[in-house]
Amino acid sequence: MPRTKAKTKTGRDEPSLRRLLRLPVGEPVDLSAYDAAGTPGGPAGKQAGLAAIATLAPRLAELQERLYAASTAGDRRRLLLVLQGMDTSGKGGTVKHVIGHFNPSGCRVRAFKAPTEEEAAHPFLWRVARALPEPGEIGIFDRSHYEDVLIARVRELVPRTEIENRYGEIAGFEKSLADGGVTVVKVFLHLSYEEQRARLLRRLDDPEKHWKFNAGDIEERALWPAYQEAYEIALRRCATDRTPWYLVPADRKWYRNWAISRLLLEHLEDLDPRYPKGDFDVAECRARLLAS
């Protein structure tokens, strides 16, 4: 029986959001079974959600500082948040929200777009490997190597046999990250077809948002079922106990922000990074400073 309560570092019993949102490993994924407007494990509504986020914020900030501080004493652990989702599912908004909790100097954000000529000339994991967080950092990927089994599959950008190989390569790559001290937190922002329409229409309604829109977005939307299927395959084939996928309902922005903050908190609390002890004599240093 999975536990749904976990003793946190703060000593309080809190529901584990990880257990609630983690997609079962090794089982088929049916995205239509998940409510994109749901709020599993979440606060009762938007106001409560914003208040809960405000409570999480200082804990997140302290844990990030500890993670970074620990790295200065040789701790090689780090965290990588991978964000995937359909257009308008809120990847950019999530990046902005998450960064708001942290000291940006300790974060490494990378948005992956269509590969450049140089990137395309390399194996597909090349550009991703170059963007990984260093020890002590929090990395955030807005899209990722998963595009290489999503749009690449739907648009048939490479032969299907190559796509099939990539699932295994991704799993191997992510295992190597985990082995190297990278906590990989993979989040699928689950948006509904209707909410995407509403969000695209809002972009059209505001001339200052037109630059975010292009007619290709509508063509991609027409391929919605193929994308959902491509996601279902990737979410199943590239999930392990150490590198599972989390499904975050994304129709409600406040829930999305709360859930991702909470997921990050749970992972960072598990890492429990510690401030390193100084390797100097405090009294002596104080005396020298006062004399200077």
Next chain:
Amino acid sequence: MPRTKAKTKTGRDEPSLRRLLRLPVGEPVDLSAYDAAGTPGGPAGKQAGLAAIATLAPRLAELQERLYAASTAGDRRRLLLVLQGMDTSGKGGTVKHVIGHFNPSGCRVRAFKAPTEEEAAHPFLWRVARALPEPGEIGIFDRSHYEDVLIARVRELVPRTEIENRYGEIAGFEKSLADGGVTVVKVFLHLSYEEQRARLLRRLDDPEKHWKFNAGDIEERALWPAYQEAYEIALRRCATDRTPWYLVPADRKWYRNWAISRLLLEHLEDLDPRYPKGDFDVAECRARLLAS
């Protein structure tokens, strides 16, 4: 006569902080002539300063979005904020503050530490050139290529003739950036010797801040006069009309944050980036979306 008032895009007359803080180009620099606790051109006090920052924030956010949006239509302009200053002068705090104004996805932050083995094997500008902002982005350097004429000079890490060459190389490099559409905003955070002592003592007083401290900080502090001289030389030899240096008094954090926000605003307003027009038929797209 330098003008000290400029008509801004918003149509109001506001004092130009750039003119106030820009170090005279081609003249010797005497840092002791500048009050590190001063608030030139600034609000009357801390509370007024925080209120003024709150007023600047939405203007900064919009200008950054416009800069980024313009790049999606081919505008290659970008901005690079270079932060230099003695230990504890607030480079990290400035990064955190500045990023708070912007969408982090459009920012590229890089902290330069002692060169890695790979970096040291390359010419000194190599690692800097790799960290430059892309079109539409705002880059922030926490330390920079200037370390290669600061600590490298004071600690005699390379022969003096090599240091002498570097000033010209830096000036040439920055000219190439300006030619390529990079607005380079170089800020020297001017801290007093006394305030540094107080800040280092505060780190010693808090065990959770010990990781930020090392005994080497006291040794660097003992070289204060040599560093001030190295700064005076660099600030003179690497300033041009297109890539001047700004001296920001840094003893008061609220003034430092206000001044840098304001400097960024003035530069971004001068760039005056525009949202690109969409290359699609809005009515047709709306109809297609509604039918989807």
